[in-house]
Amino acid sequence: PEKRGRIGIYDDVHLARLRLIDVLLQRGFTTSHISDFITGWENGKDLAEVLGLQNAVTEQWSNDEVVEIPLDMVDEFLGDSDQLTRLQALGLARVDGDTCIFTDPELLSGFSSLSEYGFTIGQLIDVHERIHAAVDGIAKDMIGTAKNHIVDLHGEGWLPGDDEVGATTDMLVKMRELAVHSVTAILARTLDENLQHELGDYLTTALQNRNDRETHP
Structure with missing residues (x-):
């Protein structure tokens, strides 16, 4: 990462590389194997094109924006804990202590708006x-x-x-x-x-x- 004082700044290029490494780590490869593999493949290639390919296969098109809401307010809004469990299974919510983190605030807003019409x-x-x-x-x-x-x-x-x-x-x-x-x-x-x-x-x-x-x- 780029150094600014003592802080490392990651740009899109670094994030693409980290996502690629994470994909391989989840498949059981060691960091040493991953480093040798990536370095060996990149050797002699146009760096801009290599980074472009890495970004193409790892770039997230989904929105990373989240919203955090106190868990007691979530229970009141959803009505019962089963609905929260369903949202968690869909990857739309996760619980961290007394807080619920919603991964799609726009969808949550849509649910809230339509509930006012009786849904x-x-x-x-x-x-x-x-x-x-x-x-x-x-x-x-x-x-x-x-x-x-x-x-x-x-x-x-x-x-x-x-x-x-x-x-x-x-x-x-x-x-x-x-x-x-x-x-x-x-x-x-x-x-x-x-x-x-x-x-x-x-x-x-x-x-x-x-x-x-x-x-x-």
Whole structure:
């Protein structure tokens, strides 16, 4: 890290490297093996392209913003401890002593707003669980497609050579951008389509009820 006095400052490059190391540590590799592996692969390559690839495969697109709320207030808001357990299982909350840390403040705000219209927190978590499962499947499909493409071209365990780093980075970035765009666009379009369908059914029932009341007062 860059030194400012006695403080080490980590920029995006260092964070990308740390995330890559963390991925390998979680797979059981030692720091010595990781250092030898990364140094050996980087040797002789364009540093900017290498760092770009590392960032492409480790960059977090999710928001790291969190909000901390006293646990007693959370219990009052959620209604029962089961809902907090469900949020923890989804990675949306974690408990630290007397404090609950929510990892998606915007989602929490949405839950709070909709609860004012009579939705229960349990109902809203039900919806989120279904959305999470569906989108997780899409993410696995997109990542699997990119991985299989690389394996089909180069075989398992391939690492890009000097003249392949830039193209590999571009492909991975574009695949991630396509995945996010696809999910956003499809969700917006299908929300419109389903809203029109449900609205038509609802208004048809409303008109039939009105006609029935007029026919049989």
